[in-house]
């Protein structure tokens with residue numbers, strides 16, 4: 001990665017990382033120092049248009065004013081209280097999430113992988129003792145703790161980590177018959193990303209999620225939707241399941257949930273919720289007052305500024321801007337997506353495209369080597385969208401894919 005990127009950052013920062021930070025991330029040689037909306041600045045004063053703000057966490061862009069204000073107020077009043085006490089903001093946040101989903105209850109944590117761990121435990125606790133297996137899908141991504149890593153049916157994330165957590169079985173994404181074939185008397189649940197994010201912005205084939213719901217009902221399984229990436233308004237619905245009209249028993253959320261502040265949640269029905277009984281699960285910082293205030297401010301901003309319909313407009317405009325590239329360039333295969341979750345699949349490596357865009361001041365992402373992934377802010381303006389697509393288009397038009 002380093003070789004193809006413009007190096008602009010101060011060498012002192014690189015040195016700190018070289019000496020003191022565990023090298024488990026590939027990093028661009030750029031240090032970001034400031035952000036506002038869909039724009040970020042690096043430590044050399046360069047400005048970038050950000051089509052991937054906060055790796056999908058900054059749904060409202062960088063430093064959304066309502067979230068900043070809520071956090072500033074809260075941090076000066078009460079930073080943290082444990083879950084052995086009541087706090088009004090956590091209860092109110094749970095209410096807002098419940099009213100916008102299926103009317104159930106929330107468990108709060110700090111990240112996506114933790115939300116999925118809670119879901120895995122709840123599935124095992126709620127179903128009869130002999131049932132513990134969970135079926136997940138190829139190309140899915142559920143996080144990095146061992147349970148979620150095992151749930152992630154991608155061999156590259158398992159290398160060298162074994163033995164993994166027992167009780168997971170993998171089916172090809174979209175294959176209902178293969179899913180049915182995996183179900184036995186030990187199966188407790190099915191866990192799926194309704195739209196695969198890291199897997200390449202892949203939408204479920206027609207009827208797939210409905211079929212999973214039917215299989216779950218038929219066999220007494222719990223259906224878990226991992227909406228850590230697709231949830232919280234990104235698709236133009238509050239939750240991705242609403243887009244497909246298939247209601248799961250459990251949803252997991254994180255990334256956009258608190259407008260850029262760390263926070264995660266698991267939502268489930270009032271009937272299932274008591275199975276996560278006192279003493280069986282916890283998160284010290286889960287649902288803390290700062291996250292709660294940020295989460296509430298995020299929901300309120302999306303509603304006040306009517307941003308759910310805006311996500312749909314943004315998707316339409318992206319499609320209009322990117323489809324001509326599919327028609328024109330033989331190595332650009334397909335544009336797909338839902339709301340502010342856009343994938344442009346190439347038939348060539350995407351890394352040089354990401355590097356060239358960065359050089360021209362546009363931040364994008366590539367996943368699964370060939371899928372350009374955009375998770376832009378839900379309040380991106382038309383002018384910003386056009387400017388970024390102009391850069392991406394010219395980079396692609398000038399690109400000569402390796403033979």
Ligand SMILES: *Cc1c(COP(=O)(O)O)cnc(C)c1O
Nearest residue numbers: 111112113141142143228229254
């Ligand atoms: C990012 C992601 C996770 C993991 O979330 P963390 O907050 O990094 O633990 C889980 N599931 C999906 C679908 C994700 O996109």
